[in-house]
Amino acid sequence: MLSHNGCQKLREFTERSYKKTVMEVTSGVWFVLGYGHSNAIFIEGQTSVILIDTLDSRERGDCLKSWIQKTTGKPVRTLLYTHGHPDHRGGAGAFQEEVSEIIAFKPKNQELKRTEALQEIQTRRGARQFGYTLSDEEALSQGIGPREGINYGEHRSFVSPTIVYDQDCVTRAIDGIELELVRVPGEAEDQMLVWLPQKAVLCCGDNYFGCFPNLYAIRGGQYRDLASWIDSLDVILSYPAQILLPGHTAAVCGRERIRETVGNFRNALDFFLTKTLEGMNEGKSADQLAAEIQLPEELSQLPYLGEYYGCAEWAVREIYAAYLGWFDGNPTHLHPLAPQIRSQKMLELMGGKDRTEAAARMAFEKHEDQWCLELCDLCYEAEPDAAILRLKAAALDRLAEEETSANGRHYYKACAKELRKTAGLD
Template sequence: MLIENGNEQLRLFTETNFQENITEVVEGVWFVLGLGHSNAIFIEGNTGVILIDTLDTLERGQRLLEVIRDKTGKEVKTIIYTHGHPDHRGGAGAFCDSGPEIIAFAPKTPVLERTELLSDIQNKRGGRQFGYSLTDEENISQGIGIREGIVSGEHRAFITPTTVYDRDKVLRTIDGIEIEMLRLPGEAEEETILWLPEKEVLVSGDNFYGCFPNLYAIRGGQYRDIAAWVKSLDIMRAYPAKYLLPGHTAPLIGQEKIKEVIGNFRNAIDEILTKTLEGMNQGKGPDQLAEEIQLSPEYRGLPYLAEHYGCIEWTVRSIYTAYLGWFDGNPTNLHPLPYRQRAKKIMALMGGAKNVLKEAQKACDQKEYQWCLELCDLLFTEEQIKDQACMLKAKALIQLSQYETSANGRHYYLTCAQEQSMFDEGK
């Protein structure tokens, strides 16, 4: 989301929400915030500890192990992954010595075959989204937690699960603790929530965290089924939880508070999905829908729906593509002109490439940064002006990043600005 004080809002959100804090939310259940990019939860059993997620790096996992030993005097005998994202299981290697059972669920919908052929581009775009090449000063925030430890030279330490369930619900008593595990797809197809009835604790994984969710990740990936995510939230809300512990951001305390927040979170997501589908059915294309669709006023000002991670506009475009595909219904777009041919024709109408460059510079000077970017993209077809266009685009990207409330979008602007500058310098 682009607004006048976007960076300031993102900075304030980060400074307010991600201070290190280790809290015993109810007897025998600790919530770990701010020690890693993601949260961790540990539960004291009769003879050992049940750990839910392991933070993002080995080094942070080792710090967590020290905390667990200090609080309980016991070793980790069970690890449960809420899902397979690296920031939730990268610290697992720190707990190897106690030989824990490691529990996970298989994805409800398998990954598309041959996805591995996209590893290079997904890694590149992922690096941009998370701002891995940025300094701490440039980064400000990673949106839903402190920066991942790998940016400061720490290491991932993944451990393969020893127990993998391929069903939707598992009931177990582990070391005297009754646990209900449910596979509820949301941010991940294997997303797992945990209900501890004796503790009245619900662990939400990444199906809820305190800002607008990443219903579409700009790094690229399979469609996250938003209708299924809404159903998952309905199931979560039905539990009589007094404590909701998310995979990122602060816990929710109090049964009424949980029902209110999860209800609003669910309804806001459902509203975006419904409005988009209704608009599509009226023949509107993705550009028009992305411009028009906003949250209703009753949800727009809620702090846990601020666009500091996911973005409504990206969500709308993702829904359109998932349900109707790439074609927007306009016959002009069935066989569009090749990009270079189209760019040259547009620039000819605008008085030639030099005039387009002049207009792009004028747009940047007048703070019309998006228009500057679009003009620069036309100029990339002109070898004699391409280097100047790269530098101007980099400048506009840096300026536009100051308006972005989403950490992901901000990182993408800044990282691509660096790449444009490096291209121009021939590096």
């Protein structure tokens, strides 16, 4: 979301949300917040420890192992992955020598075949989204947690699961601790919910965290089925939890507070899905709906629905594409002109490239940065020009200061750096 003080909002959210904490939330259950991009949870059994997620790097995993040893004096024998994202299992190598079993779920729906053919572009776009080329001051945070350890020369250390369940619910008793493991697709198809009935603690992975979620990741990826995610949130709400421990952001404590917080989070997702589908059925385009649909004020003002990670506008566009595909129903768009030809014709109508470039510079002077970007793209598509790249980079940097989403901020800043390098400035 763009806001005149977006940078400050993101900075303030980061400072208040990720204070380093290792907290015993109830007897024998510890919650680790702010020491990695993701959280970790460890549970003391009779002779060993059950660990849920491992932080995001080997170095941070080593620190986690040290805290567990100092706190409990017991080894980690069981490791649970709430899902397969690298920031939740990057520290697993620290526990490889002592762990007996590593448990995960198989994805409910498999990714599209040949997705591996997109590794290069997804890696490049992922680096922009997460701000890997940016300094701490440029990046500020990663929205749902501190920056990943790989930004500071640390390393991921993955260890494969030894048990991968393909059913939706598994009940286990491990070293005196009762666990109910449930597959609840949402941000990831292999998402695991961990219910500790003896402790009234629910570990929900990334299906809830205290800001607007990534219903669409701008690095690119398959549709995150929003209807299924809403169903998974209903599953979370069905448990009589007194403590909710997410994979990112702070714990939520108290049965009524959990019901209110997760209920509002669920209702926000349902609102976007319902309103987008209704608008699509009325024949509106993705652009129209992205401009129109906004959370009602009673939800938009809630501190745990701020757009510091995902973005509501991106969610609307993703829902549209998932349900109706790329075509918006307008026959003009069935066979559009090639970008270069269209840009050349538009420049002719606008009085030529020089006049359009002047209009782009005027837009920049007026702080009309989005219009400046669109004019720059017209000019560059018709005729590549280093001066246009420099102007576009300046507009991107300024938009980054208005962006509340860490992912959006990173993408603006990273692309600006790339454009300056192409233009021969870096």
